[in-house]
Amino acid sequence: MTTSPFVKLDGVAKRWNGQLGVEGITLDIPEGSFTALLGPSGCGKSTTLRLLAGLELPDEGKILIDTKDVTTSAASDRNLSMVFQSYALFPHLSVAENVVFGLKVRRVPKKERLEKLHRALEITGLLGLEDRKPGELSGGQRQRVALARAIVAGQRLCLMDEPLSNLDAKLRNAVRKDIKKLQRELGITVVYVTHDQTEAMSMADTVVLMKDGHIQQVGSPEDLYSRPNNTFVAEFVGAPPMALFQSSVLEGFGEDKTIGIRAENIQIVPRGEGRMRCTVNESEFLGAETLIGLDHAGAEGLCVLKPGLSLMAEGNEIDIMFSDENLHVFDAVGQRMVG
Template structure:
């Protein structure tokens, strides 16, 4: 990549942001920070408030309460053009009657940047994004991916310390989205600006972001790195939203005596989470899965079944897909069992060595541990 000058990324801090439309609450007390120079994804289902939050940061929407800070400056009451940021929209927002070059430098022209500097920046951005051969074309003569690069070029050429993106890849086909994910992440790292990126696609968030802000119904569900969001979901919603297929959530009753024993140890009504790839066929397993179907996916397969009357999925090697109607014993490792409060949906952390379900002589959590859902009887 060709180096291009950019300002140092600035942190974005949101403190108690709320948004109401009459009796409808779109955002409720949102407080979060996107560190300077980081890639932060706002992730969540449609209608959760992530785009509204982005528009409040951009100054395109007025908050009902709270503060927006960029760097050390509060910008809550400033208009959009005074916030020192750039934005890329889902629709790209290109001018169809202008050439690629004119679209990219449009903002510099309106800011009355000298022509020599405009042309120098344009040359750098065009080389950086592979747009040099297309500068004289109109947007209608470009592919979707090329139009996306033009929109990115207009943001990059502004040399702003903060860039906001609202589902910029949603209009592209799957293969092109994958390519653009890689290019966009590399671009952000190369230039060092702070990225706030809205998406409903967990793959985009997990593969691109340093930090994910998972939203649900106008509130923050969890703020974490992609790794922690997957490995330690804070709520049942987070556990079910992240992962393809999502985590199995089984009621306490589905685990019979095992569930009752853990509930007595920890107190309260529990829900048990286990990812499909964590489950495995095991003659020693305390769980029994009744196979109801399956999907062959090539290298692996998804087994559909019921555990204690609850629907569950298990990922197995493709050649090991069992027949419908088969009864399997199933186990999983201690670290792969997630516990949640069934009432609040919040995660419960518990000391794995206290689990009463390890094979005698092999404490749970040790290198020789059996699954906490393995039969304690010796084979």
């Protein structure tokens, strides 16, 4: 017997004055999972989240949460919590007052409020900061207050809209780990919007990659990296992105196809022993490895990774080798070909 998904979007569409927001969004989200909506600006990921939250109503389709049809329900009737890009804290209230504000509005008894507050502050590492105002906190601490507020709400579904984009790189990394740990400990279902593929790939069980209001691929981070549905997914996922070149530059692949290869699957070989001859256009030392960018007619984003410090002079000609089993083949319209 199959269980119903905890969250279900079925053929959801939203348009403004004829302009596309999202179209044909169909998605099943299991309870207790971490799903990332990923994509470039304007792809429809935040619109999808707002539709799920009840902040927008769809023009078509259905939205179900825990088997209940909430398509036209108010946000307050959807039994979910939200964490936004802006911390949305009351500057005149203390950390503790900000965290329990929603509970107070709902007239939750004081004893229960204090118990939930203590647990949320403990989980988020904010114990001892209860009496501080938001202005006395760092950006990371403020985001933790917003997380604590979501925790005390006690909802099984939490929606997060780019919650880390206001933090610097080091803080983002720390709070990212906090969020994933929280989600696992509490067993809540998280739907998380981000344009940062590192966030999506490191945190989510399932990544939903979007472009121009449509879903391009749904799968595990490994699925999107290793078996991209199309050339957009291939180029968007991975750092460096997958290199793409015309099939005509390789024997045996015919015309009108696009071939993809990841940098880690390319080796530099002695002159005359490679499958392609390229020109070095850049060398970038990354610490553990060096990224060497390559030029070749009909190829985009071709590069190779070498361990340690392995800088090469611009203009050098080198031969590269790779095996067919590591190639990704896409048809004339950029869709993955089976096999």
